Amino acid sequence: MISSNPGKILLFFAHPDDETSSCGGTINKYSKLGSQVYICTATNGNKGDLGTGDLKLTREELGPYREKEELKVLKSLGAYDVLQLGYDDQCLELLENGVLEQQFLNILKKIQPNIVITFGQRGFSGHTDHIQVNINATNAFNKYVTIYSAQNIRLFYTAMPKLIAEKREMDLSEEEKSPTIGIDISDTWGNKVAGLRMYKSQRDAQEIANMFETMYQGDSIDNYGESREEILQLFESLKNYGYTSNPTEYFHQYYPKLENYNGTILSNRF
Numbered sequence: 001m002i003s004s005n006p007g008k009i010l011l012f013f014a015h016p017d018d019e020t021s022s023c024g025g026t027i028n029k030y031s032k033l034g035s036q037v038y039i040c041t042a043t044n045g046n047k048g049d050l051g052t053g054d055l056k057l058t059r060e061e062l063g064p065y066r067e068k069e070e071l072k073v074l075k076s077l078g079a080y081d082v083l084q085l086g087y088d089d090q091c092l093e094l095l096e097n098g099v100l101e102q103q104f105l106n107i108l109k110k111i112q113p114n115i116v117i118t119f120g121q122r123g124f125s126g127h128t129d130h131i132q133v134n135i136n137a138t139n140a141f142n143k144y145v146t147i148y149s150a151q152n153i154r155l156f157y158t159a160m161p162k163l164i165a166e167k168r169e170m171d172l173s174e175e176e177k178s179p180t181i182g183i184d185i186s187d188t189w190g191n192k193v194a195g196l197r198m199y200k201s202q203r204d205a206q207e208i209a210n211m212f213e214t215m216y217q218g219d220s221i222d223n224y225g226e227s228r229e230e231i232l233q234l235f236e237s238l239k240n241y242g243y244t245s246n247p248t249e250y251f252h253q254y255y256p257k258l259e260n261y262n263g264t265i266l267s268n269r270f
């Protein structure tokens with residue numbers, strides 16, 4: 001166990017559940033280590049699924065319901081605070097220029113984080129809200145660092161191993177396919193999956209929970225058509241690049257830029 005923590009961590013994401021899908025294990029791990037983890041979610045996700053299993057919501061009920069789900073999940077993961085901006089789903093690109101960036105900048109100034117995490121340039125899935133969060137969070141971060149001379153701060157984008165991204169034919173930026181850091185979430189991935197299960201309104205969250213369980217404990221075929229065996233073989237071939245087959249969440253360090261970065265995992269902690 002690491003004894004020190006990196007201070008305050010601030011996450012900028014688009015929809016309730018993005019943070020847990022991509023960073024749930026990391027949120028839980030660093031909260032347990034004593035970091036204050038803040039999550040800023042730009043929309044209320046009101047255009048998403050209207051429930052899974054026996055849960056059936058109306059379109060009007062969905063936004064408030066998802067925001068409540070998020071608060072419950074993040075409480076269970078030990079997050080310090082959640083800032084919900086409450087915009088309509090799929091509408092971030094329609095906002096007046098600079099509005100979201102200014103809100104993000106105000107949050108940076110108020111919290112003064114040491115680590116900032118957001119989506120990379122393709123937003124991991126190409127969703128326009130995800131891409132808008134990347135653009136506005138990166139611009140706000142750059143202003144925060146240059147105009148306000150913020151020190152001791154790093155910016156990370158969510159990422160995944162290149163070999164896996166290419167195998168799944170995902171449309172990702174180079175940064176999103178070049179993790180510089182792989183946070184080992186062996187101790188907390190079970191809580192991440194439990195958190196995803198609590199997002200009962202969303203099919204995606206349930207599917208990602210299934211995928212994680214299949215990758216790390218089951219032995220059947222997962223949603224992407226890869227067997228556990230196949231995934232382990234992939235990680236075996238990635239070992240030289242610093243990968244392990246432990247449950248891991250990956251990030252690319254975007255600022256400060258890493259000079260002569262050679263495509264390997266440089267660290268398993270912030």
Ligand SMILES: [Zn+2]
Nearest residue numbers: 014015018127
């Ligand atoms: Zn999303």
